[in-house]
Amino acid sequence: MNASFPPCNFQPVKYKPNSTPDDLFISYAFKNCKNLASLARTFRHTGTNASAVFFIDDEANSAMTNDTRNLILSCGVTLINVGKLPFSGGTNYYHSAYMFMTELVRLNIHKLNRVIKSDGFDTFFQGDPFIEDFREDSLLLYDEHYTLKQCPFNRDFIKRYGYKLTEKDNEFYYICAGFAAGKAEIFLNAYWLYLSFVIPDGSYTDQGGFNYFILTGMFEKYQIPFITQKGIDNVFVRHCARDWTRRNERLGTFTMNYNASKYALVVHHSYLIENVKQYCPAPHGKFPDYFNTRS
Template sequence: MRNDIQNLGIILIDVGNTQLIQPDDVFCQAYIYMINFIRRNFWDVNRVIKIDLYDTVFQGDPFTQSLPKGAVHLLEEGLSFLSSEGNVNMDLLNALGYKVQDFNYHYVCAGYFGGDVEEILNFLSFSLTFYLFGRHWHDQALFNYLLMTGIYENNHIFIKKYDSLSLVRHLSGIKLRDNQFLGNVTSAYRNDRYAAIIHHYYLGKDFLYSIYRSCPPTSIKYPDYINIKMENLTFEEFERKAKNL
């Protein structure tokens, strides 16, 4: 699999074995590696996009669209604290010492953020100064805490919070319609804008099967190359169903 990935022009960096205190710590531990990489390559990098690869696919090149300088771009997930996912985030915010007052507030998602390289470096470095390993926290709750309390703004970490970006489509809050496949998914609120990044792709049933049809596995079987956890199927069952649709 490593060779297949590298043949796509993707650079893999082996960071060795991680020493995790709690499973949730992996989210913020990854930012330590990102910070080190950005610092070492600062003058060669113009913009940075962070995504969760395990539940994200690309419909196109995300760097063909502009990321205006001067702020880190955070995107709402399309859900409020009244949702089941929002309740999880609210519990973590409570653990951080913040009591949610506006339950209809649409929180930001940590599965994607982007911006100018200097803004991203400052954002990550500052955010990690508040993170305590071993507390069952995760990055999304931390980002929302620092945003909602005004700590980012008061420390000159400038954030642009979007309800929608044409660049990205989160599927957790705004589901796909039937017959939306890889290659024709638009922005959440703009049918005339093409989304280059699809996050939570496993929540779109037709979309999920279209990934297999567009990007079938190579001669070596990789039963986990598609995230099918929402379908409750073995990969063999999923494969048969995808071929028959």
């Protein structure tokens, strides 16, 4: 991958990476471009050879400074402006994003190997996620380390689909829809299921949908193999990254929720991380949306 960009200030995690341009990372940003430049920079800082595509709409495109655009492009990321979104408002941004995402994968399925999708506004990379042990027989989904009993928001997300939660479901560790990975064909089928099932009326969340598919057995019904975080021993992802829970952690050393001896390759919910500004600071120039943190 030919890319020329200012590196970050942390040592990338390496778990036998074997990425090629046939692997694809997809993300998106609509209405604004917060975090996209730092996302692109941490992704390429890992040394990955994977391809990358970021979808943006007209509003995000207009909000992007030349410095931001040039940095993203220098990281070897393809920017695709989809124009005006077909569905917007409420939770419809997910629906629009997945329409474009699935079409990209479908059109290139003959030359794609593995695909990873993440949220654009709150994700960083600590290492190349395309590794030798990347499990290719299932869709890889990761939980937030909390149960439905602990999160009324996610209970409501699932109930919006007409599902009646049981007492047993209270102990279900809900998965986060902000990150998913898999072999291209499996990945495509999973998101086709979502698009075929969800009505874009602004009230259905992707997170509610994917948890609904797990709880009701719909993934199995439509022959979409999946595995959730406790059964995954590769492509290490850390959701709910907060530097006040493990004060010694910083960008480059965030560990897994279930295994503190393993460094995460992907760090999600990065708006909760303050110290990222120290370990991957914005270059000189106009980068008003370089970070999306609460500090």
